[in-house]
Amino acid sequence: MKPITSMNKINELTPTEQHLAEDTFLFCMANKQEHYTIPFLAARAGVSPTKLKKVYHQVYGTSIFTHIRKEKMLWAANKLATSNLKVIDIAETCGYDNASKFSAAFCSVIGCLPTEYRNRVRLE
Numbered sequence: 001m002k003p004i005t006s007m008n009k010i011n012e013l014t015p016t017e018q019h020l021a022e023d024t025f026l027f028c029m030a031n032k033q034e035h036y037t038i039p040f041l042a043a044r045a046g047v048s049p050t051k052l053k054k055v056y057h058q059v060y061g062t063s064i065f066t067h068i069r070k071e072k073m074l075w076a077a078n079k080l081a082t083s084n085l086k087v088i089d090i091a092e093t094c095g096y097d098n099a100s101k102f103s104a105a106f107c108s109v110i111g112c113l114p115t116e117y118r119n120r121v122r123l124e
Contacts, residue, residue, distance in 0.1 A: 022059070023045065024044075028064075033094065070109050073110055074109070076090050077117060080117055087099060
């Protein structure tokens with residue numbers, strides 16, 4: 001028997017389940033400054049926490065918080081490259097009130113500190 005690939009798993013999802021994951025992602029990104037719990041997101045969607053985590057992982061291939069953090073940092077990288085916003089202002093928009101925690105998260109996703117990233121992309 002063939003192993004199930006992630007594409008097959010997505011095809012096994014109902015349109016409602018696909019929408020569940022996408023809606024959760026869009027809600028979190030529209031409210032980047034907020035921190036949500038799985039129980040809150042599940043209640044918002046009207047499903048169990050286990051169901052939400054399972055469906056989200058099937059759609060995006062990773063956990064909710066890992067995916068949201070990655071997407072927030074990609075958004076932050078774009079802002080660093082295209083605006084003159086202060087790093088702390090970008091951090092706050094992404095839900096970090098501490099610049100060092102934001103920098104650590106940014107570095108773990110992007111591979112360098114926010115100020116290094118900004119300097120690098122502006123030299124290109």
